[in-house]
Amino acid sequence: MISVIDMPPPAESSWWRGKKGFEVGFFPSECVEVIGDKIPHSFKLSNSSTKPVFRRHGKLIAFFRSFLLSRPSRRKLKQSGILKERVFGCDLGEHLLNTGRDIPMVLKCCAEFIEEYGIVDGIYRLSGVSSNIQRLRLAFDEDRPINLGDPATVHDIHSVASLLKMYFRELPNPLLTYQLYDKFVSAMQCNEDVRLLKVRDVVQQLPPPHFRTLQYLLSHLARVASHGEETGMTPKNIAIVWAPNLLRSRDVENGGVGALHVVGVQAVLTEYLIRFSDLIFDDKGSLLSSSEQEGLLRARPKSLAISTPTKLLSLEEARARALSTHLPSSQQKYIEVGGGPDKLPSKYHTVIELPSG
Numbered sequence: 001m002i003s004v005i006d007m008p009p010p011a012e013s014s015w016w017r018g019k020k021g022f023e024v025g026f027f028p029s030e031c032v033e034v035i036g037d038k039i040p041h042s043f044k045l046s047n048s049s050t051k052p053v054f055r056r057h058g059k060l061i062a063f064f065r066s067f068l069l070s071r072p073s074r075r076k077l078k079q080s081g082i083l084k085e086r087v088f089g090c091d092l093g094e095h096l097l098n099t100g101r102d103i104p105m106v107l108k109c110c111a112e113f114i115e116e117y118g119i120v121d122g123i124y125r126l127s128g129v130s131s132n133i134q135r136l137r138l139a140f141d142e143d144r145p146i147n148l149g150d151p152a153t154v155h156d157i158h159s160v161a162s163l164l165k166m167y168f169r170e171l172p173n174p175l176l177t178y179q180l181y182d183k184f185v186s187a188m189q190c191n192e193d194v195r196l197l198k199v200r201d202v203v204q205q206l207p208p209p210h211f212r213t214l215q216y217l218l219s220h221l222a223r224v225a226s227h228g229e230e231t232g233m234t235p236k237n238i239a240i241v242w243a244p245n246l247l248r249s250r251d252v253e254n255g256g257v258g259a260l261h262v263v264g265v266q267a268v269l270t271e272y273l274i275r276f277s278d279l280i281f282d283d284k285g286s287l288l289s290s291s292e293q294e295g296l297l298r299a300r301p302k303s304l305a306i307s308t309p310t311k312l313l314s315l316e317e318a319r320a321r322a323l324s325t326h327l328p329s330s331q332q333k334y335i336e337v338g339g340g341p342d343k344l345p346s347k348y349h350t351v352i353e354l355p356s357g
Contacts, residue, residue, distance in 0.1 A: 086141045089170045093209040110164040111220040113148045118157045128159025168245040176247045218277035239271035
């Protein structure tokens with residue numbers, strides 16, 4: 001209940017002044033219901049004209065209006081560095097627009113660091129120390145100078161690899177985008193003679209920030225995969241750990257069926273993109289001659305088969321696999337995932353740690 005103190009005529013103002021407890025303020029008259037059929041006789045209308053609230057406080061309102069209009073836009077504040085937004089979990093296009101960069105700085109820093117120091121066993125497969133990952137993430141989010149070359153980071157190279165995967169995993173819209181998920185799947189299910197062209201066509205439909213970032217990332221992953229004999233991370237193995245971070249289906253995330261099928265499609269497409277990134281991003285207009293395509297199809301990897309009506313096949317190592325042979329199993333330094341018994345090394349050694357004392 002409010003005690004009405006000032007009730008000016010409707011022609012002058014629609015705001016009444018009242019008191020509730022010890023607080024005095026203004027409120028719209030149309031929101032008031034007077035108790036009783038008549039206004040109490042003890043209440044007398046004020047004869048003095050009362051200025052409307054917007055007139056009484058006109059100078060203050062004008063000041064605030066001019067302040068809001070003269071304030072720099074949010075985008076200008078971000079570009080000038082006054083207002084900072086987090087890096088992780090921010091939309092890729094918005095982040096690059098705010099920073100004025102072509103690709104995310106976290107991608108550039110981590111990729112260069114891994115190519116220099118990270119050609120080690122299990123890169124991108126093994127996880128780093130959680131505290132180191134969070135420390136690096138906070139440094140990027142706060143836009144602090146990043147020194148990846150310090151001994152602690154070099155010693156825990158897998159933290160940098162885990163950080164890079166985390167960045168892409170937390171993008172609100174995945175790198176390959178929700179919108180193009182079905183088109184990527186359809187392209188991979190096309191006949192093998194047109195599959196490369198179809199995949200390239202879908203990649204060209206990515207938004208420019210996503211296209212540039214994907215091109216840089218795939219080039220990096222292809223270079224890492226070229227050291228598969230040292231790291232055990234072949235294009236297939238890299239694709240398995242990277243696929244969920246790049247391609248996601250909104251229907252499956254919302255509780256749809258077919259999660260296992262989606263995982264298979266993700267890995268097949270990611271391996272395909274890694275193996276043929278140079279051809280997919282080729283801007284010369286013609287991708288492959290007929291003779292090159294025939295040689296590539298003969299050398300396709302078994303790892304890209306998937307149980308769909310149309311076989312999902314990959315063009316195996318466009319320039320190398322057709323000219324080279326597999327290492328004998330006795331010389332392999334790693335186990336090829338899904339390669340079968342014939343791909344297992346002929347010799348093993350087991351390290352047994354005996355309890356002390």
